Amino acid sequence: DGGITQSPKYLFRKEGQNVTLSCEQNLNHDAMYWYRQDPGQGLRLIYYSQIVNDFQKGDIAEGYSVSREKKESFPLTVTSAQKNPTAFYLCASTSGLLSNQPQHFGDGTRLSIL
Amino acid sequence: GQQLNQSPQSMFIQEGEDVSMNCTSSSIFNTWLWYKQDPGEGPVLLIALYKAGELTSNGRLTAQFGITRKDSFLNISASIPSDVGIYFCAGETQGGSEKLVFGKGTKLTVNP
Numbered sequence: 001d002g003g004i005t006q007s008p009k010y011l012f013r014k015e016g017q018n019v020t021l022s023c024e025q026n027l028n029h030d031a032m033y034w035y036r037q038d039p040g041q042g043l044r045l046i047y048y049s050q051i052v053n054d055f056q057k058g059d060i061a062e063g064y065s066v067s068r069e070k071k072e073s074f075p076l077t078v079t080s081a082q083k084n085p086t087a088f089y090l091c092a093s094t095s096g097l098l099s100n101q102p103q104h105f106g107d108g109t110r111l112s113i114l
Numbered sequence: 115g116q117q118l119n120q121s122p123q124s125m126f127i128q129e130g131e132d133v134s135m136n137c138t139s140s141s142i143f144n145t146w147l148w149y150k151q152d153p154g155e156g157p158v159l160l161i162a163l164y165k166a167g168e169l170t171s172n173g174r175l176t177a178q179f180g181i182t183r184k185d186s187f188l189n190i191s192a193s194i195p196s197d198v199g200i201y202f203c204a205g206e207t208q209g210g211s212e213k214l215v216f217g218k219g220t221k222l223t224v225n226p
Binding site for chain 2: 105106
């Protein structure tokens with residue numbers, strides 16, 4: 001089935017540890033996005049990438065890093081610099097800016113602090 | 115950054131009732147999207163609107179793109195228990211910003 005796969009579903013981080021969240025899509029989409037969701041809040045954009053080997057900071061990029069080495073993969077690393085990482089992280093993708101196609105989401109990764 | 119004001123924040127209704135929620139902004143948008151999110155899952159697209167004044171239906175759901183380009187509403191008719199969830203509006207600003215702006219969501223509870 002075509003879609004967006006996020007893994008793991010649940011992730012725990014120790015103090016001072018970096019963790020990486022996986023996002024893979026087999027939709028042949030050019031653009032991919034990472035959002036953070038906190039309880040009672042809308043989605044906030046962390047990073048996004050329109051093409052391979054290129055990405056831009058979103059509204060809350062501090063403490064996070066990404067890479068886009070392959071079209072189908074857009075991993076997000078939550079670094080130790082992110083002091084409040086507990087949240088639900090959502091990955092999305094779309095055909096691209098000029099396609100006028102809406103973003104579709106994965107099922108999310110819930111990150112908690114040990 | 116830009117913000118969308120989504121209301122109401124939560125709704126408690128009886129099965130069979132109609133529901134209406136809306137989003138407003140001080141900025142002009144050229145795309146409005148409505149998503150539904152179930153607990154522990156990612157948002158699922160319900161309706162996409164691309165033209166001012168556009169009225170689009172998806173089953174019992176109807177959404178409209180406001181004429182001013184600064185608002186949108188979503189109606190759900192004859193609600194059923196599986197309509198429970200959080201509904202989000204999202205907009206893309208004029209000029210193609212490559213990014214979506216999301217409302218804070220409307221949490222819907224349907225009592226059987």
